[in-house]
Amino acid sequence: MTDSTPFLSQSEELSDESKQPSSSLEETIEQCIGHFGPAQLLQAxxxxxxxxxxxxxxxVSVFTDAQPTWHCTPPPDGGRTSSCNSSSSSFSDFCQLPGDDPSWAWDKPIYTSIISEWGLQCASSLIRGLPASSFFFGCLLGGLVLATLADSSLGRKNLLVLSCAVMSASGILIVFxxxxxxxxxxxxxxxxxxxxxxxxxxxxxxxxxxKRWRGQVGVLGFIFFALGFLSLPLIAYINRDSSWRTIYFYxxxxTIFYTILVxxxxxxxxxxxxxxxxxxxxVSILKSISPAGQTLSFSNLVVEKESWNIDTYSALKILLSKKWACQRLCVVMVVIFGTGMVYYGMPLGLGNLSVNLYFSVASNAISELPASLATFFLVDKVNRKDSVLVLCVLSGGCSILCVLVETVSTVLQVGLELVSYFSACTALNIMLxxxxxxxxxxxxNSALSTARQAPVLGGTFSPVLVAAARSNGxxxxxxxxxxxxxxxxxxLLLPETKxxxxxxxxxxxxxRQI
Known part of the structure; x- marks a missing residue:
């Protein structure tokens, strides 16, 4: 950035401020925080x-709502017959057994999963998928109702605090x-x-x-999301013989302490x-996070006023009323819907693969880290449209192949699933x-939050599809x-922004469109 603007100058130049031309908000912000400093890094x-x-x-429901494994037990009193057939332990046979039949037992304590604790092993796919679907439906409704508050009355920070508080409080109540x-x-x-x-x-x-640091700072969130996801297999494995409630508690x-920190x-x-x-x-915030030793001036700043008043839902209304904005939003939602269905659906379906659940979930979580790094390097070097298109096609192809090679090789199936998930993660990151x-x-904030409801909508259907896929992958x-x-x-219908x-x-x- 140059030093010739009137908004980021040395103190001896302040006397000439009145001679300087007006500046837009974008130019002023760029001059104040265009250089990435320690205060901005800490905030990020x-x-x-x-x-x-x-x-x-x-x-978290990948572990708490998992279908637990079971086994046949020896007949009591040395008997030779048993209603449980150990050579065919499929769930179609299992569901023919009475729930109190002593000829079978769970491999782990009954309280390690909601399926075993509440006897849902033979319930319909709708019932088994209800908790996860309810979660995604809550995400969908909450995103539509709360999102615009960040653009109107509450702002970004206060809505973040409110969201974290509600999420942590409900998570603790789930324990009961x-x-x-x-x-x-x-x-x-x-x-x-x-x-x-x-x-x-x-x-x-x-x-x-x-603007120089937008993409890189945005990737930080994706990295932390991957680390949070990666921590789940570790927490679940350490508490593998404990109640599923323990995972929610930890x-x-x-999150409560984090909310206070924010x-x-x-x-x-x-x-x-x-x-x-x-x-x-x-101005006070810009001064607190701008690099040390710089004097800021905002006397010539011109902020363009909107022709509409911002109330609780006016941001969403203006998005839908402007043809260009509505078209962009609809296209974005379609693309994110596709990437989100893979992103949310694949981890939920890992229990249907013939691999260890802890290993497969950890592998998917780890794959989010290179996906975040790929986003970090791609976001400033490759056009948004081209990269998203290639990644979506690659993810779709590998996902379909994952089903076709099921009887060929388990290792190949897991490899294709990871490539598909990695591609979907990277595509979703870039799309955000x-x-x-x-x-x-x-x-x-309203536009992004509305767009983020598209993958959540896909996630609402994913648990039911995953539950039904036990008979057809x-x-x-x-x-x-x-x-x-x-x-x-x-x-391909969106304008390039790189x-x-x-x-x-x-x-x-x-x-700018004119």
Missing amino acids: ILVSLAWAFDGQQTF SNNIWIYSALKFFNGVGRSTIGTCSLVLCTELVG TSVP HFFVRESPRWLFVRGRKEEA IFTLELFPTSVR FISYGIFGLVIGVCGLFV GKPISDTMDEEEH
């Missing part, structure tokens, strides 16, 4: 840490569930709380830095404060950053592959 890490707790709650109906209801509220965490964190991070309590130490987005007319607060750049500050992985492949083609500045108002974005 604190805000991005929310993704770790998000990742834990998103995939005594049937699947209460459990599913609490999972719904858990999803409502979780729904806007990733969105608020990503938007807040990218609005605290200049993943929910730390409330006291995280800064609000200066861009949002400026757009809302709270200039003094925005892409979405940030497609919409201006005044509606950015194509119902899950085959459908996942077809959906992401077709949806990925829609990215290397271009982001707008702060709808009027500014419309002017």
Whole structure:
């Protein structure tokens, strides 16, 4: 960045401020925080840490709701006959046995899974998938209802605090569930709380830095999400013989302390404060996070005012009323729906593969780390549209092949599943950053949060597909592959944003399209 602007100058040049031309908000922000300093790094890490707790709650049901294994027990009193056939331990045979039949038993204590504790092993796929589906439905509803609050009354930081508090509180209450109906209801509220965490964190991070660092800072959240996901197999394995409630306890309590940390130490987005007319607060934050030794001046700053008043849902209304914005949002949602179905569905379906559950979940979680690194390097070097298209097609092809090679090689099947999941993760990461750049500050959080409901919608159906796939693998992985492949083609309808500045108002974005 050059030093010739009137908004980032040495103190001896302040006397000439009145002679300097007016500057837009984008130019001022760039001059103030375009250089990435220690204060911005600390803020980015604190805000991005929310993704770790998000990742834990998103995939915790992979272990807590897992179908446990079982075995036949020897006949009592040395008898020769038993109603349990150890040579054919399929669940179709298993469900013919009475629940209190002493000829079979679970491999682990009954309280290690909700399936065994509440006797759901032979329930319909709708019942078994109800808790996970309720969680994703809560994410869907919460995202639609709460998202616009970050653009209107609450702001990015306060909504992040509220979301983390609701998610942690509902997670702790889940520990006291005594049937699947209460459990599913609490999972719904858990999803409502979780729904806007990733969105608020990503938007807040990218609005605290200049455009040069947007992509790299955005990737921090994806890395923390992967670490949170990766911690689940470790927590579950350590507590493999304990109650499934223990996993919820260990993943929910730390979030309470994190919520307090965010409330006291995280800064609000200066861009949002400026757009809302709270200039003094925005200036104070910019001074606190700008590099040391720089003198800031905002006397010549011109902030373009929107022609519409921001109330609770006006951000969403303006998105839908502007033709160009509505078209972009619809296309983005179609693409993210496809990537999200693979992203959320594949980990839930790992229990249907002939591999160790802890190993397969850990492998998927680990694959998110290189996906985040790939995003880090691709985001500044490759066009958004080209990279997303290639990754979606690759993920779809590998997902379908994963079903076709099921009888050929377990190792090959796992390898294809990991490639498909890695590609979907990377595509989803890039699409989230892409979405940030497609919409201006005044509606950015609402647009991104609305777009993020598309993969959640896919996640709502995924648990049912996974439960039904125990008899036919194509119902899950085959459908996942077809959906992401077709949806990925829609990215060609979006304008390229790589290397271009982001707008702060709808009027500014419309002017750039002329």
